[in-house]
Structure formats: structure tokens, C-alpha cells
Amino acid sequence: MTTDDDLMARTDGGSTMRRTTLPLAVTAITAAALLLSGCTPQASTGGGGEAAGLDTVKVALVPGGPHPYFQPWIAAADQAKTDFGLGDATFNETAGWDQTKENDVINSLVANGYNAFGVFGVSPTDINSTFQNLKQNGIATAALGSCPAGDTNDADFCLSTDTEAAAYKAAQATIEAMGGSGVLAHLTGVNVDSNTQRRIAGVKKAVEETNGAVTLLPDVTDIDTDITTAQKAVADLLASKGSEITGIVSTAYNPAVAAATAVKESGLPITLVAIDDDETILAAIEDGSVYATIAQNPTGQAYVGSYALAKLASKECTMSDPGAIIDSGSFVVTKENVASYDDERTAASEQLMKDFDADHLACS
Amino acid sequence: MRSRPAVLRWLATPRFVLIAIIVVLVAVLIVLKPSFLNGAFVLAPLITSIAVFTVVGLAQMTVLSIGHMNIAVGQMAAFGAMVSGISFDLLALPLVAGILLGLVAGAAIGALTGWIIARTGVNSFIVTLAMSFALLGLVPTVYSALSTGSAFVVKPEGFDLLGRSSFASVCLAGWCGPAAIPLMVVPVLVVMALIGLLYQRTRYGRELLLTGSNVTAAELSGIPTSRRIVLAHTLSGTLAALAGILLATSIGSFTPSIGDEFMLQSFVGPILGGTLLAGGYVSVVGTFLGITLTLVIRKGLELFGVGIETLNVLLGVILLVALSADRVREIRLRRGRTPDAEEVPA
Numbered sequence: 186m187t188t189d190d191d192l193m194a195r196t197d198g199g200s201t202m203r204r205t206t207l208p209l210a211v212t213a214i215t216a217a218a219l220l221l222s223g224c225t226p227q228a229s230t231g232g233g234g235e236a237a238g239l240d241t242v243k244v245a246l247v248p249g250g251p252h253p254y255f256q257p258w259i260a261a262a263d264q265a266k267t268d269f270g271l272g273d274a275t276f277n278e279t280a281g282w283d284q285t286k287e288n289d290v291i292n293s294l295v296a297n298g299y300n301a302f303g304v305f306g307v308s309p310t311d312i313n314s315t316f317q318n319l320k321q322n323g324i325a326t327a328a329l330g331s332c333p334a335g336d337t338n339d340a341d342f343c344l345s346t347d348t349e350a351a352a353y354k355a356a357q358a359t360i361e362a363m364g365g366s367g368v369l370a371h372l373t374g375v376n377v378d379s380n381t382q383r384r385i386a387g388v389k390k391a392v393e394e395t396n397g398a399v400t401l402l403p404d405v406t407d408i409d410t411d412i413t414t415a416q417k418a419v420a421d422l423l424a425s426k427g428s429e430i431t432g433i434v435s436t437a438y439n440p441a442v443a444a445a446t447a448v449k450e451s452g453l454p455i456t457l458v459a460i461d462d463d464e465t466i467l468a469a470i471e472d473g474s475v476y477a478t479i480a481q482n483p484t485g486q487a488y489v490g491s492y493a494l495a496k497l498a499s500k501e502c503t504m505s506d507p508g509a510i511i512d513s514g515s516f517v518v519t520k521e522n523v524a525s526y527d528d529e530r531t532a533a534s535e536q537l538m539k540d541f542d543a544d545h546l547a548c549s
Numbered sequence: 550m551r552s553r554p555a556v557l558r559w560l561a562t563p564r565f566v567l568i569a570i571i572v573v574l575v576a577v578l579i580v581l582k583p584s585f586l587n588g589a590f591v592l593a594p595l596i597t598s599i600a601v602f603t604v605v606g607l608a609q610m611t612v613l614s615i616g617h618m619n620i621a622v623g624q625m626a627a628f629g630a631m632v633s634g635i636s637f638d639l640l641a642l643p644l645v646a647g648i649l650l651g652l653v654a655g656a657a658i659g660a661l662t663g664w665i666i667a668r669t670g671v672n673s674f675i676v677t678l679a680m681s682f683a684l685l686g687l688v689p690t691v692y693s694a695l696s697t698g699s700a701f702v703v704k705p706e707g708f709d710l711l712g713r714s715s716f717a718s719v720c721l722a723g724w725c726g727p728a729a730i731p732l733m734v735v736p737v738l739v740v741m742a743l744i745g746l747l748y749q750r751t752r753y754g755r756e757l758l759l760t761g762s763n764v765t766a767a768e769l770s771g772i773p774t775s776r777r778i779v780l781a782h783t784l785s786g787t788l789a790a791l792a793g794i795l796l797a798t799s800i801g802s803f804t805p806s807i808g809d810e811f812m813l814q815s816f817v818g819p820i821l822g823g824t825l826l827a828g829g830y831v832s833v834v835g836t837f838l839g840i841t842l843t844l845v846i847r848k849g850l851e852l853f854g855v856g857i858e859t860l861n862v863l864l865g866v867i868l869l870v871a872l873s874a875d876r877v878r879e880i881r882l883r884r885g886r887t888p889d890a891e892e893v894p895a
Contacts, residue, residue: 284800310801314713314801376699
């Protein structure tokens, strides 16, 4: 009885103090916020400024979350810091594939003095808002590895694999190895990512060019979150349609690694073209169980991207074509060139640097 | 004990403890990381997050007030936001009309949940868990069917003003407001005040609390408890939808991932703030303070560059401490020794 009476006591009457808690709290919050921030004259907005040295530039490379694809960015950022004499270059993958968290990470880095950002946006439809916010405050921005969705890129530039072209190349290589006919399966990443939509379009284009000789199974999407998810999806696919599939093209990292192992273990006569140059895939190309892979250029994205960002953040240069979309390159790797493709990729990165100096950057 | 002065009683409440911790924490952060005072990049995003998550906390608090819980709070947010997104993207509705439609959708899904619970008598955990799974499938399917790239990106006039502008864009006589305070705080303060008034000043609020503290006693007192259960879940759905819409305006578009992060925070805020899991007692200000504490800690760790794993571990620990504190409070309450025992909720 005591319990109920006590509980109910809190539903009636009340002290003056409690009645004023809410307005008091609201007033206190408002006052505290005003004290902390203060008002500003209407004209005092940022922008402009004299050119400064590259040692004043602190570059932050922010991927959407942890993923093996971004690991080369770490070494590339360190290399860029040394080679270009940057104030700092950091890599932060704590966004956890959440756009709000990625924005929080970026904001905290700005507060810590970082003034140039290479970002792989989690949400391609929202990342332009983040770039606008940074640019309004005079911060150099680059979309690295993934361009914003739609026709507009609000970052200073986007340096990324042309995903549709890479997927088209991969599908073409698969169809060629299949002998020009058969049934093709496409494994890929997050369906809501505009890059995935571009990859789907690239594969579809290559299949359409066969005039019906190749049948494309429904795309298997959303299996790039981790290797376990990818392994399960590939196992399910091989169990249900393994006997009719003649080729698999994977345009995402984890499914490619999973498919390389699964196809080899199953012994099915399936031609596999993968993406990226994971050691498992390269070993599988060497032993013939994977026909080819499409290597991307994450090192070039981070290294050349850091260089261009430093030039922009130091106000030494501006973009000739703000918002330019630049292909960081994709490379077909087969048994023939598995030992030498990295030279081709290094040469492509060097050419990218030259292109930035000659065409993309307008320097004083 | 009953005769303790009001000030002493208030000093012993969870709210005062939270305020003290927040003040100390902020002072430490300012000393160790002066960049904490950066208006545009630290304070404004922090206050925006506090605003959004306070509404999320209130959405959970309204069902906690009747001793229920809403596991689907994140998915209801996604559902309400999706309806608003559709109304902007496909129906070209103006901002206010689109937001209202989203709120109505949230209210409807909340009311449906409440009705199922009231009619079947099944535990709210089970029903909202089932609702969460249903919406988890429905929302991405609708996005895939009705949008390209699974996002509604059309922004009506005022969309960015609500979600991404600060008082710096409000200028009078040559002076503009602080860049650290987002405009979003205005609607959130209004919502806080309305919910506070509901529980503090209206019969409905008192009946909700009575239903939460003892449903049998409430029924014997002539309170239509089934309707109050539906009311609490309707409010929860509406507030969840509002939080989803506010989050969408702050990130820039409507996507199926809205609300993914809501569930844990929705419990942490109210429980830290003194709301009882068992029902019968709520605190709007406490919810706000609970949310503020967790987000200030999070922001501090971010400024020190601490990884996401540590953030999650810390959030889990905070929830564990909060739940333990809730249990201790409940025991004290049943013995009539809680500092809040003679107070009305705010």
C-alpha cells in the first residue's frame, strides 16, 4: 500500500520549485549558449586570405568507416606528409558508416585545426551538404574514392575510380573469358550507394552488348559489409544456381575475396572476375582459379589527393574547374600482368600529379 | 525527511547530479581542449545532436511513463521521416505540410502499436520488437521502389534553415546571433515545454503516470487505461517521427538509415535523468540532461581522437550504470526514501 500511495503521490500537487524547473533550465541553457558563443557583427564572415606554406596545411583523410580498401590511405597520407612537407596528415576511420557520425568526426577534426579534407562520404546524397559547410569556412575539400550522388560535386574536386567504367571493364573481361555466352552473376555492395548503381549500370551495359547471348541474374547487393556476410551470400548463390552460372563478376571487395575462395573450393567451372588486389585474389589469379581482377588506385587517391588539397588549403592554387570529377584509374590484372600491374598503377598516379599541376590546378 | 527544504531535496535529485557532472565535464574539456568552444564546428553540431536526441529520449520517456518500452523508436523515426520525404519529393508539399504528414504517419504507427498492446495484452517489448522488424523491412523497400539511390533529396523552402542554420543567420540592426546555436533548438524547446506541461499540468498526463505506476489502481479510479496506453504510444510515435525528420534536415536528405542510432540513446537519456523504467515517474529536463551528458562525453572523446569502439563501450557502461541507478531509485522509492518522492514530474 505504501508503495502505491507513494507512487501516486508524485502525480498530484507539487512544489513551486519543480514548477519552475523547466523554464529555469531553458533560460539557463540559452544563457550558457549565448555566453559561450556570443553575437557577431553582420559583415564578419570568413574567406579569402594570403597564400601560406604547405607546412600550415593539416590534411585529414576520412573514409566512411573501416574497410580494407582504405588501408593504403594510411601509408599514402604519411608519405604525402613527408614528401610535401605538410603540417600534418591524419587518417580517421571512426565514422562507422554513419553520415551523422562522419560529420561529427569531420567537425572535431576542424576544431583540432585540420584545414583540408579528403572524404569518402557515407551517404552520397548528403555529403554535398558537408562539403558546402566546410567550404563556407574556407576549408579545402575533396571527395576521395566516391563522388557525391547526382550531377553536382560541391567538393573542390572528386578523385575516384570511374566505377561504371571499371564495372564495364570487369564485365567485359568476364564475358570474354566465358566465351561470349552463358549466365552471369553480379556481386556488389550497398544498394543505396550511388556508386553501386553506377556499377550495376556498367555491368548491364556490357551484358546488353552481347545481344542476349549472356543472361544476367538479378544483382546480389548489400554483401560488402564484412567477409562473413559475403561468404554466406556466395555460398547461397553457388548452392542454388552454381550449376547454371558460367561467370561471376564482383564489383565489391568482400564478395570478391569470398567468391575467389568459394569458386576454388567448389570446383565448379565458373569464370570469376574480381575487384581490388587483395592477396587472396592475386594468389587465385596466379593459380588460375580467378581469371582477372580490376585493381583500383586507393594509394593514388590519397597521395595525389593530399597534394592537391594542400595546394588548395594553402591558397597557393585554386581549381581551374571547381567540382571537377577526375578518374583515379582502374587496371585489369590477369595472369599475364599480375607481377607488373603495380608499375602501371604507379605510372598512372604520377600522370595524375602532372595532370593536376598542368590542368586541374590554377596556381599563382 | 519529508520536511527537508525544497532546495536540499532538489540538490539530491538525478537532475542536479547530472548538471554538476556536465558543468565539471565541460570545464575540464574547455581547459584541456579549448577548441571545444569552436562555435560552428563543435558547439553547433553538439547542440543539434542534443536537440535531436532529446526528442528521441522524450519519445521513449512517454512510453516509459506507463511502464512500457518502445524498441521500434528508431524505425518509427525512419517511417515518419520517409513519409515526409515522400511528401517533399513526390508530392512537392511545402515544409510545414510535409512535416505534419510525417508526424501524422508517426502518430498512426504509434497508435497502431499502442492499440495492439492494449487489445492483446502482449508485453510492449514483444509488440514493439515485432513492429521494429516490420518497419525494418518496409522502409527500405519503399525507398527502393519510390526513389533513385534510396534517398529522397528534394528540399522544400526552409528545409536547410531548420536543419543546418544557426542564429548567425538571424540578424537585427547589423548584428547577428551566435553561430553556435542552431535554429533547431526553437522547435525542440517548444516540444519539451509541451511534453512538460502535459505531464505537469493536465489530467491526461497525470492519468498516464497513474497508469504506469499501478494499472489496476488506475482502472479502479475510473481511468480508461487502454486509451492511455494508446495515447502514450501515439505520442511516442509522433516524437520519434519528429526526431527522424529533424535528423533528416540536419544531414540533408531522407534515407532508410535514419533512426539506426536512436534506440540505445532513447533509453540512456530518460533513465539517466530519473525516469523510472517501471513507469509512474518522468522527467523532461532530466531526459534533456541525460542526453546532454552522453553527447558531451562523446564529443569530448571525439576531440581527443578516441576510436568508435571506445565510444560504444563507454555508452554501454553509461547505460549499465544508469540502469543500476534506476533499480536503486526504484527500491528507495518503494521504501519512500527517494528525493523525488514528494515532487511532481517536470
